[in-house]
Amino acid sequence: MNPYAQGGWSNSYNPNAASNSASGWGTTPSLYGALPYSTPPVVTPELIFTFTPLDGTILNSLVIGPKSRTYFRVSTDSASSGFTVVQNSKLESVALIEWKSHPIVEIADIVSKRSTFQWLALSPDKTHRVMNARGKNFRWTPSEGYIELYSTGVANPERFGRISQSQSGVKLELTTAAVHIGLLEVCVASTVLLMSGRNID
Numbered sequence: 001m002n003p004y005a006q007g008g009w010s011n012s013y014n015p016n017a018a019s020n021s022a023s024g025w026g027t028t029p030s031l032y033g034a035l036p037y038s039t040p041p042v043v044t045p046e047l048i049f050t051f052t053p054l055d056g057t058i059l060n061s062l063v064i065g066p067k068s069r070t071y072f073r074v075s076t077d078s079a080s081s082g083f084t085v086v087q088n089s090k091l092e093s094v095a096l097i098e099w100k101s102h103p104i105v106e107i108a109d110i111v112s113k114r115s116t117f118q119w120l121a122l123s124p125d126k127t128h129r130v131m132n133a134r135g136k137n138f139r140w141t142p143s144e145g146y147i148e149l150y151s152t153g154v155a156n157p158e159r160f161g162r163i164s165q166s167q168s169g170v171k172l173e174l175t176t177a178a179v180h181i182g183l184l185e186v187c188v189a190s191t192v193l194l195m196s197g198r199n200i201d
Helices: 176-180 184-194
Strands: 047-053 061-064 070-076 083-088 093-098 104-107 111-115 120-122 129-133 136-143 146-151 159-166 169-174
Touching: 047 070, 047 184, 061 169, 070 184, 083 184, 093 184, 104 184, 120 184, 129 184, 146 184, 159 176, 159 184, 169 176, 169 184, 176 184
Parallel strands: none
Antiparallel strands: 047 061, 047 169, 061 070, 070 083, 083 093, 093 104, 104 111, 120 129, 129 136, 136 146, 146 159, 159 169
8 A cells, every 4th residue: 555645644635545634634643653764954945846636636737836837747548547647848758657556657767667666665664665766765754744755875864855735736845956966857756656545556
């Protein structure tokens, strides 16, 4: 199961998710308690991208970024829901998800075709997912109503971004450093997978 769409995470795109708390977020499950990392300093991401659903789902949405520009379009085959395509503002396909029993993802010139459970591998203790991109490993970790992206393998992990959800849609916040090292398309595809409400394992 997708641990980021289950067990208390507020996710309007997932009908199986727990109901919202009064604050607008479900309670973070104890399953994601103490992590084997020191808490890095809080860094506020500078760039905000909002996934605005066209039909109530992130799988068909516009990704609106700085200066209210449309940066990406997410489209899913409505006939069979077999494929989700992410296109950039030039309508070039930058990511493809094939929804099989074990979904497959491919990101142009960044991630070769592979199973989502391999690319966003759930850690043995189920506290985070490890993602490889641009020759480096990163981790997505749920924390206080966010799914946060950190570097790995260092004493003080750097936070590159975070995902959250509101009534208006899903929000992806990134630091300029994340965009500078080429993580924009990667994070957009990750957001679609993590917030799809579908099983990615």
